[in-house]
Amino acid sequence: MIDLRSDTVTRPTPAMRAAMAAAEVGDDVYGEDPTVNALEEAAAARFGREAALLCPSGVMCNQLWLRLLARPGTEVVVEADSHVVNYEGGAGALLGGVQFRMLAGRRGLLDPDAVAGAIRSGFPLTPTSLVWVEQTHNRGGGTYYTVDHLAALRRVTADAGLPLYMDGARVFNAAVAEGVDVAAYGRLVDGLMFCVSKGLSAPIGSLMVGDADAIAEAREWRHRYGGGMRQAGVIAAAGLVALEQMVDRLAEDHAHARVLAQAAAEVAPDHVDLDQVVTNIVFVDDVDAARVIDALRAEGVLAGPMDPRTVRLVTHPDVSADDCRRAADALRRVLSAL
Ligand SMILES: Cc1ncc(COP(=O)(O)O)c(C=O)c1O
Numbered sequence: 070m071i072d073l074r075s076d077t078v079t080r081p082t083p084a085m086r087a088a089m090a091a092a093e094v095g096d097d098v099y100g101e102d103p104t105v106n107a108l109e110e111a112a113a114a115r116f117g118r119e120a121a122l123l124c125p126s127g128v129m130c131n132q133l134w135l136r137l138l139a140r141p142g143t144e145v146v147v148e149a150d151s152h153v154v155n156y157e158g159g160a161g162a163l164l165g166g167v168q169f170r171m172l173a174g175r176r177g178l179l180d181p182d183a184v185a186g187a188i189r190s191g192f193p194l195t196p197t198s199l200v201w202v203e204q205t206h207n208r209g210g211g212t213y214y215t216v217d218h219l220a221a222l223r224r225v226t227a228d229a230g231l232p233l234y235m236d237g238a239r240v241f242n243a244a245v246a247e248g249v250d251v252a253a254y255g256r257l258v259d260g261l262m263f264c265v266s267k268g269l270s271a272p273i274g275s276l277m278v279g280d281a282d283a284i285a286e287a288r289e290w291r292h293r294y295g296g297g298m299r300q301a302g303v304i305a306a307a308g309l310v311a312l313e314q315m316v317d318r319l320a321e322d323h324a325h326a327r328v329l330a331q332a333a334a335e336v337a338p339d340h341v342d343l344d345q346v347v348t349n350i351v352f353v354d355d356v357d358a359a360r361v362i363d364a365l366r367a368e369g370v371l372a373g374p375m376d377p378r379t380v381r382l383v384t385h386p387d388v389s390a391d392d393c394r395r396a397a398d399a400l401r402r403v404l405s406a407l
Contacts, residue, residue, distance in 0.1 A: 070366075071392045073329075074373040076239075076268040076322075076349060076385035084314060085271060085307040094302035097123075098292070104302030108309050112263075112276040115312060116255030120284035122291060123305055127152075127238045127275040129296050130262030132160050133287050134277060135199075138232045138260060141166025143198035146187050148174035150208035152236060153201060164294075168195060176345055177209020178202075181221040188229045200226050204254065204261075205239040205246075208375065210342075211326070211350030213243035216253045223257045232259035238275070239267060242348040245319040259283075268319055268349060268385050269311035273304045315386065322349040325384040325393040332397035337404040353380040353404070361403060368399035 072078050081089070095101035105123055112121035124130045131153050139145050145161070147154060149171035153161055161167050172183050179202060188197045202222065205213040214222070219235075226233040235258045237243075237251075244251040255261060260279035265271035277287050291297060298304070330346040333353055340353050353361060358374040365372050365380075375381045382400075384393065 070369055070371050071388060071396045072371045073382040073384065073388065073396060074371050076383050077266065079268065079270040079385050079387050081272045081307050082270050082310065082314070082386070085310045088306040088310050089303045092302040092306035094300035096299050097301045098297040098299060102300060102302045102305070104309070105305040108305040109276065111309060111312055112278055115251060116261065116278045117252035118255055118278050119281040120279065122277045122284050122287050123298075123301060123308070124275050124277060124291060124296050125273060125298065127236070127262060127264045127266075128157050128160065129291070129294060130275045130277045131157065131236055132164050133290050133294065134234055134260045134262060135161055135165040135167060136290055137283055137286055138234055139165060139167045139199040142195075144168050144170045144189065144195045145199045145201050146170045146172065146184055146197055147201040148172055148177055148179050148203065148206070148209075150174070150177055150206070151201065151203045152207055152238065155208065167198070170197070174206070174209065176212040177206030178212055178214060178218065179222065181225045184222060185225045185229075188231065197229070197231060199232055199234055201234050201236065203236045203238070205243045205348050205350075207238070207350070210345040210352045211239070211242065211348035212345060213246060213348065214254075215247055216249055216257070219254060219257045234258060235261035237261045237263040239264070239348065241316050242268060242319050242323070245316065246323055246348050265308040265311040268322060269315040270386050271304075271307040271311040274308045276308070318386065319349070321390070322384040322386065323347070325349075325388060325390065326351050326382075328393050328397050329382055329384070329400060332401050333404055336401050337407060340404065349384045351382040353382070354378065356380060356407065364403040364406070365399055368403065370396045370399045
C-alpha cells in the first residue's frame with residue numbers, strides 16, 4: 070500500500086536506527102543525557118534561540134507553551150481550523166484554562182488586521198493574552214506564513230504588548246518551500262515548537278524552542294505533566310539525524326505533492342485548488358470522501374478524510390517518486406469515474 074494518510078506514518082531511516090542503537094545516554098530528568106542535550110542545543114541553534122526542550126509529542130509542547138504564555142482566564146486568538154482547537158481533546162480549556170477566540174483564516178492563515186481587531190482588554194471583557202499561528206497549517210492544506218506575513222503579525226502583537234506563538238509542527242516544510250532559514254521565523258515569535266516525528270522521519274519527539282528562562286520553566290511543567298523522560302537519548306539520536314539529513318529533502322515531498330495535485334486537476338479541475346498545494350499536503354475538495362478513499366484503497370493507495378467532503382493526501386519520505394507516479398495514476402482513474 071502507498072500510505073498517503075499522513076506524514077506521521079513515516080518510519081525511522083536506517084541511519085536513525087543505527088544512531089539510536091549507538092546513542093550515548095544518561096538520565097535526562099537529571100539533565101545528564103548527552104544526546105538529548107546535543108539535540109536541544111542543535112534545535113535552539115537552528116532557530117537562533119537560546120534554548121530548547123525535547124518532549125514526547127507536539128501536543129505536549131503546544132500545551133506547555135499555552136501554560137507558559139497565556140494566563141488562565143484569558144483568550145488566545147487563533148485560526149479556527151488550528152490543531153490546538155480541533156485535535157487536542159479540549160486540553161487548552163482543561164489544562165491551560167484559556168478560551169479560544171477563533172478567527173476564520175484564508176486557507177488557515179490569519180490576517181494581521183483581523184487579529185488587531187480581535188484583541189481585547191479591560192474588565193469584564195475576556196482579555197487577550199496570546200496570538201497563535203500554525204506553520205504549516207494542516208487543515209489549511211499545508212499553507213504557510215511567509216516571513217513578511219509573520220513580521221506583520223509580530224508588529225500587531227508587539228503593538229498590543231502580547232506574545233506570538235508558533236505551532237511549527239511542520240515549520241521545516243514552510244522554510245524549504247519559502248527558501249528561507251527557519252531562524253527567520255524563529256526570531257519573530259516568543260516561542261515555537263516543531264516535530265521531528267512527521268516528515269523528518271524520527272519515530273518520536275517534538276521540541277519547544279525559545280528563551281532560556283521560558284524553557285527552564287517549561288522543563289518544570291513538562292515534569293508535572295509526566296513528560297520527564299530518563300534515557301531519552303535513544304529518541305534524541307533519531308532527532309539529530311532528522312535535523313542533519315532530512316530537512317533539505319522535504320523539497321522532494323513538495324514536488325511529489327504537485328505531481329498528485331496536477332494529476333487530480335487534469336481530470337477533476339473543480340476539485341483541486343492548485344494554488345493551495347505549496348508544501349506536502351493535497352486536498353481533493355467537494356467529493357464524497359468515503360467513496361473516494363475506498364476507491365483509492367482498492368487501487369493500493371491510502372488517503373484520509375479531512376471532513377466528509379474533503380480527502381487529504383500527504384507526501385513524505387516513505388513515498389518514493391515511483392510510488393507517487395502510481396498514486397497519481399490511481400487518483401486519475403478514481404476521480405475521472407466520479
Ligand atoms: C499542526 C500540528 N500541531 C501539533 C500536532 C501534534 O503533534 P503530535 O502528534 O506529535 O502530538 C500535529 C500533529 O499532527 C499537527 O499537525
